[in-house]
Amino acid sequence: MNRTTARTAHLRAAGVSFVVELTGPLPRILHWGEDLGELTDEDTEALILTADGAVLNSALDIPRQFTVWPTEADGWSGTPAQQGHRDGAATTPRVRLTGVRQEPGELVLRLTDDVGDLGVVLTYRLDPSGVLGVSTEISRPDTGPGQDPAPYDLAGVTTLIPLPHRAGEILDFTGKWCRELSPQRGGLRFGSHVREVRRGRPGADSPYLLTVGVPGFGFRTGEVWGFHVAWSGNQRYLAEQLPEGAGVHGAVLGGGELLAPGEVRLAPGDSYTSPVCHFVWSDAGLDGLADRFHTLLRARPSHPASPRPLTLNTWEAVYFDHRIERLLRLADLAAETGVERLVLDDGWFTGRRDDTAGLGDWTVDAKVWPDGLTPLADRVHGHGMQFGLWVEPEMANPDSRLAREHPEWLLAPSPGLGPSWRNQYVVNLAHQDAWTYLLTSLDEIVTRYSVDYLKWDHNRELHEAVSRGAGGHDRPGVHTQVSAVYRLIDALKARHPGLEIESCASGGARVDLGILARTDRVWASDCNDPLERQAIQRWTGQLLPPELVGTHVGGPHSHTSGRVTDESFRYATALFGHAGIEDDLTARTPQELAGLRRWAALYKEVRPLLHGGRVVRADLADETTLLHGVVAGDASTALYCWVRLATSTAAQSGRVRLPGLDARGRYRVRIRTDAGLPALHQTSGPAWFTAALDGWVTLPGAVLVGAGLPMPTLEPAQALLIEVSALDGTPAQGLDGSRPAPATRPGAGNPDA
Ligand code: DGJ
Numbered sequence: 001m002n003r004t005t006a007r008t009a010h011l012r013a014a015g016v017s018f019v020v021e022l023t024g025p026l027p028r029i030l031h032w033g034e035d036l037g038e039l040t041d042e043d044t045e046a047l048i049l050t051a052d053g054a055v056l057n058s059a060l061d062i063p064r065q066f067t068v069w070p071t072e073a074d075g076w077s078g079t080p081a082q083q084g085h086r087d088g089a090a091t092t093p094r095v096r097l098t099g100v101r102q103e104p105g106e107l108v109l110r111l112t113d114d115v116g117d118l119g120v121v122l123t124y125r126l127d128p129s130g131v132l133g134v135s136t137e138i139s140r141p142d143t144g145p146g147q148d149p150a151p152y153d154l155a156g157v158t159t160l161i162p163l164p165h166r167a168g169e170i171l172d173f174t175g176k177w178c179r180e181l182s183p184q185r186g187g188l189r190f191g192s193h194v195r196e197v198r199r200g201r202p203g204a205d206s207p208y209l210l211t212v213g214v215p216g217f218g219f220r221t222g223e224v225w226g227f228h229v230a231w232s233g234n235q236r237y238l239a240e241q242l243p244e245g246a247g248v249h250g251a252v253l254g255g256g257e258l259l260a261p262g263e264v265r266l267a268p269g270d271s272y273t274s275p276v277c278h279f280v281w282s283d284a285g286l287d288g289l290a291d292r293f294h295t296l297l298r299a300r301p302s303h304p305a306s307p308r309p310l311t312l313n314t315w316e317a318v319y320f321d322h323r324i325e326r327l328l329r330l331a332d333l334a335a336e337t338g339v340e341r342l343v344l345d346d347g348w349f350t351g352r353r354d355d356t357a358g359l360g361d362w363t364v365d366a367k368v369w370p371d372g373l374t375p376l377a378d379r380v381h382g383h384g385m386q387f388g389l390w391v392e393p394e395m396a397n398p399d400s401r402l403a404r405e406h407p408e409w410l411l412a413p414s415p416g417l418g419p420s421w422r423n424q425y426v427v428n429l430a431h432q433d434a435w436t437y438l439l440t441s442l443d444e445i446v447t448r449y450s451v452d453y454l455k456w457d458h459n460r461e462l463h464e465a466v467s468r469g470a471g472g473h474d475r476p477g478v479h480t481q482v483s484a485v486y487r488l489i490d491a492l493k494a495r496h497p498g499l500e501i502e503s504c505a506s507g508g509a510r511v512d513l514g515i516l517a518r519t520d521r522v523w524a525s526d527c528n529d530p531l532e533r534q535a536i537q538r539w540t541g542q543l544l545p546p547e548l549v550g551t552h553v554g555g556p557h558s559h560t561s562g563r564v565t566d567e568s569f570r571y572a573t574a575l576f577g578h579a580g581i582e583d584d585l586t587a588r589t590p591q592e593l594a595g596l597r598r599w600a601a602l603y604k605e606v607r608p609l610l611h612g613g614r615v616v617r618a619d620l621a622d623e624t625t626l627l628h629g630v631v632a633g634d635a636s637t638a639l640y641c642w643v644r645l646a647t648s649t650a651a652q653s654g655r656v657r658l659p660g661l662d663a664r665g666r667y668r669v670r671i672r673t674d675a676g677l678p679a680l681h682q683t684s685g686p687a688w689f690t691a692a693l694d695g696w697v698t699l700p701g702a703v704l705v706g707a708g709l710p711m712p713t714l715e716p717a718q719a720l721l722i723e724v725s726a727l728d729g730t731p732a733q734g735l736d737g738s739r740p741a742p743a744t745r746p747g748a749g750n751p752d753a
Contacts, residue, residue, distance in 0.1 A: 008044050009100070009107045010036075014130035014292070016281055020107060021048055025096040026067040026074060027109060028247060032132065032161050033225070033281045053248045066162050066247030068122060069095045069111055078240050078252060079158055079192065082113070082120075082138075087150035090116045116152055117141070118266070129295035132279040133230075134159045136256075139271035151265035158238065158256050159277040162249030163225055169215040170239055171286075173539060174205040178527035178560045180508035181208060181539035188212055188241055188251060195237040196258055200426075200462020200478050204509045207237040209542050211289065212253055218619035220659055222285045227253050228293075228543060230513035231275035233462075233482035234258035253279070260476035275514055286542060287659070290615055294545040297516070298612075304500070304520050307607055308547050309340035309386055310600055311580030313455070316528070316559050318584065320347040320354055322368050326586065328379050333585040335383035337593060338600030341580075342380045343388030343455055348373065351400065356423045359395050360402030362441035377449040388453030389445065393438045394485055395424045395459060402427070402437075409434040411481065413464050414472040421460035429484030430467050430477060439491055446496050456489070456519065458505040482514075489518045502550060511540065521548045521578050528554030528582050529561040530573035531717050534626060534643055537577060538617065546630065547611035551577030553599070555584070565717050567592070568676030571599045572641055572719035575675070576610060576630070579603045599675040606639055613638070616660040624648040625711075629722075631660030636726040639672075644714035647681075655708030658724065665701035666727040669709075671720065678718030686710040698727065 011018040012035055019030040019039070030047050039047070052063035060075040070076035073094050085091045092115060099110030105127065111120040121137040136157055168188050172195060175182045195207040202208070213224035229235045236258040241251035256274050264272045278296075282288025297303060312334040318326060327344070334342050350365045352358030358365070364372050373389075380387040396402045396410065398420070403410065410417065411428040429435050445451060465481060466474035493499055503515045504523035511522045524540045527533060533551065540549050553574040557564050574580070585593065610630045616638075618627040624647065629640035640658055661667065671677075671692045684690065689712050691697045703709070704724065714720065 007048065008039075009102055010039055010044075011105060011107060011124065011126035011132075013105060013126045013128050014295075016126065016130040016132070018124065018126055018132055019047065020068065020109075020124070021051065022097070022100055026065075026069055026111070027097055028065050028067045029162055032279065033164070033223075034283060051248055053245065056244060059244065064244060064247055066249055066252070068109060069120065070160060070246075070252075071095065076246075077244075078242050078246065079160070079238060081158055081160065082116075083155040084116065084153050085155070086116065086148060086152045090152065093118075095120065117148065118152060127296050127299075129292045129299065130280065130282075131292050131296045132161075133276045134161075134279065135276045136274040137271055138266065140266040140268050142269035147268055149268065151267040151270070153262060154259065154264040154266060154272055155261065156236075156256070156259055157272070157274050158236070158254055159274065160238070160252040160254035161279050162246045163212055163239075163251045163253050165245070165250030166214050166223070167212040167225055167251060169213055169217065171211040171213070172237065173208040175508075176204050177506055177509075178525055179532065180204045180511075180525050180536050181206070181542075182535070183539060187215070188239060190241050190243060193239045197235045198258065199509075200234060200465055200481065201232055201458060201505055201510045202235065202512045203461070204507065206509070206511065208511070208539075209289070210237040210239060210253065210255070211286070212239050212251070213285075217285055219286045219617040220284065220619055223283045224281070224285060224289055225253055226280045226289045227255060228278045228280075228513060229255055229257070229275055230278060230517065231257055231482065232485070232510055232512050232515045233478045234260070235275075257479065260478065263476035263479055278513065285619075287614075287616055290542050293543050294615065297513075297545060297548065302517075304547060307604070308521075308578040308611055310338060310603055311341045311343060311388070311550070311552070311578070312337075312339045312585070313343045313345055313552060313580060313582050315345035315390075316554060316582045316584070320352070322347050324369070324375055327376050329586050330584070331376065331379045331383065331385070333593065334581070335385060337581070337585065337596050338604070339385060339581065341386040341388055341453060343390065343453060344373070344376065345390040345455065346392075346457075348389070355397075357397050357399035359392060359397040359424050360400040360427065362391065362393070362438070362445060364445075373449050377451075381450065386452035387449060388455060389449070389451050390455045390457060391442065392457040392459060393442060393488065394427055394429060394481075396427050397424050399423075406434065408468070411462065411465050411477055412468070413466050413474045414468050418464050424460055426460065426462055426465065426481070428467055428477065428481070429488060430480040435484055435488060439488060442492050443495055446492070446499060451499070453500045453502070455502045455504055455523065458510055486514070486518060493518065508536070508540065511544070513543070516544070516548065521550055523550045524577075527558070527560045528552055528570075528574075529558035529563050530565050530570045530719075531563060531645060532561060533573050534645065537573070538626070538628060541615055545611070546577045546615065549577040550580060551575070552580040552582035553596070554582050555587075563717075566676075566679065567595055568678055569717055569719050571595075571675035572643075572721055575599070575603055575606070575721070576628070576641060578611075579607075595676060602672065602674040609637055609639060614660055618656060618659050620653075620656065622648050622650050622653065624716075625653060627656055627658070627711075629658070629660070635660065635662040635665065638724040640722040640724065642711050642714070642720040642722060644678075644681075644716055644718050646716045651713065653711040653713065656711050657706070657708035658704045658722075661701050661705045661724060662726075663701045663705040666698070667701055667704055667724050668696040668698045668727060669704070669722060669724050670696045672723050675721070678720050679715040680712055681715045682713045686712060692722075696725075
């Protein structure tokens with residue numbers, strides 16, 4: 001839905017409006033956020049009339065504007081949209097509007113920078129989910145003789161959108177190996193809140209989704225504005241507030257790719273395309289933002305459509321011990337347990353007996369696998385399971401044939417290699433021979449063993465990532481490297497259309513919508529400890545729906561935290577994603593295997609709901625408890641997980657409201673015991689819980705959503721699964737009419753909040 005008048009363009013979708021005034025010399029953003037409805041000419045005039053602030057003391061002599069391409073030329077003293085120079089000159093761009101095109105849901109602005117000798121195409125696309133994607137192409141036209149041949153050094157392209165003054169609190173993320181996506185919150189202050197990622201991948205401390213909201217926003221309430229860069233290399237996130245504001249607005253939000261000096265040099269005829277910058281708004285808190293992203297991703301033609309197969313990954317089961325008998329036994333037990341995909345992790349290729357050697361040599365180790373991978377692949381396929389394989393194509397150990405025969409393929413500066421990381425270096429994918437070698441090797445392995453799935457790992461950061469040139473003329477290489485890995489995955493998938501790929505980077509160090517445009521899920525963390533995982537999965541889900549996030553049941557004793565946890569807690573935690581097992585089944589007792597079988601059956605039963613419904617997270621006063629779940633789009637079924645992370649002084653939970661259901665509906669509730677029960681820190685009750693342990697208990701939506709249920713007090717590191725199912729007549733009439741239905745207005749208006 002959009003409308004263009006001579007003076008404005010108005011994109012509308014799913015309760016979001018984005019209005020741009022198409023004025024000269026540069027358009028300005030009048031509004032981004034709540035739907036303003038159909039704007040009449042009179043409304044538009046009023047919006048324009050009210051778009052100017054006062055002229056301040058000791059300031060510009062005209063009201064400040066915040067344009068679509070903010071620079072000093074329009075009096076903007078904050079981070080500019082464009083930075084660069086041509087041979088030390090042309091540092092002050094003068095950009096003007098030269099063309100406008102509007103398609104349904106899309107606004108394309110053509111700009112010209114007469115100083116920099118550049119053309120800009122700025123594309124705003126408001127997806128039906130309400131997510132606004134912005135991409136920028138900057139090109140240097142080739143105008144022939146008389147043109148300054150010096151390249152334009154593009155130092156940065158920053159996409160910025162203004163925020164209102166009421167947006168005053170920031171949430172973003174940090175983290176480390178095995179503790180990805182740790183949230184950090186604070187007030188938005190004057191100045192720049194800048195997160196720059198120089199790791200050559202988003203990193204375990206990825207800012208992920210920079211969110212600014214009305215102070216006190218929660219999962220279910222509050223107006224919030226979020227930003228994500230769909231890019232797997234260096235990047236920049238920014239929230240900036242100047243005392244004078246941004247035009248009539250309060251602050252700005254945005255970012256883009258972080259370019260190294262000299263990384264992008266535009267000679268006549270060259271161009272640069274930015275990654276897509278995603279902007280998302282909701283008046284329904286963080287769940288509202290997540291809902292919009294989930295809707296965006298689920299609508300992609302490439303989104304996984306088949307039921308997400310229960311997976312067994314061999315890493316924590318066998319590590320580098322690839323004795324075939326052991327692996328065959330594991331495959332047999334996996335099949336008996338209900339596993340649908342077995343992934344052979346690191347250790348299968350030539351020379352790879354530990355992590356010091358072999359990386360880069362993508363042929364099967366003949367010493368360990370004298371008959372190739374055929375015996376295992378055949379056994380796995382024979383059981384009707386899919387066969388997956390671990391690879392790490394972008395890396396090499398110095399102790400590998402690749403590094404020995406082609407030292408020039410490594411991404412390193414002329415003075416030599418810097419320190420290794422996990423005994424490895426990065427392969428320069430911009431080197432055509434290296435790229436072709438990797439495509440050919442992967443293609444061969446996938447073809448020979450009918451590989452259904454690749455776990456694509458990336459276990460070091462890119463430091464001194466330059467392509468070596470003659471005479472030490474080394475050129476920055478992160479942008480080229482990321483583009484090349486995208487091309488590599490695209491080319492491999494083109495040859496193997498059914499092949500699925502997981503993005504792993506020592507766990508969750510490469511989780512972004514750029515890599516996810518060509519992969520099918522992410523490995524959120526190497527930590528399978530359910531206590532850590534509750535937090536990691538909760539926040540990974542801020543962007544990704546559960547079916548895109550690998551969640552595996554580990555053994556009782558976590559390999560990465562040392563913590564010992566109960567089976568039922570591990571099961572309940574791993575259920576809420578693309579579930580799998582990361583454990584040595586040969587070491588499990590028959591009782592434990594029976595428990596796993598019941599859990600596997602439960603996963604298969606509930607995955608249509610979990611992988612298609614809306615993710616909900618309750619706002620609770622006690623931070624040692626969590627309530628999260630998935631509710632069907634029509635609010636007819638739901639599965640909730642009530643979690644206690646640690647003890648707390650609050651002995652009772654009080655009434656806890658179950659978000660996402662229809663307050664006017666009629667429901668029944670029961671406790672799922674298939675995967676075991678949590679240990680309780682109490683004597684008995686509450687009464688509904690005792691009854692729901694035995695079977696369905698009828699409870700109206702008004703109680704579930706409005707009043708809430710008193711929850712049993714669990715011991716620390718325990719979780720309870722609560723299933724809710726509608727009785728006849730629910731969803732109540734009018735759910736899709738008198739109030740916004742999720743399919744038409746994701747991310748907005750949680751009536752139950
Ligand atoms: C790091 C990954 O995150 C692990 O899951 C595992 O695949 C190892 N690499 C293998 O080397």
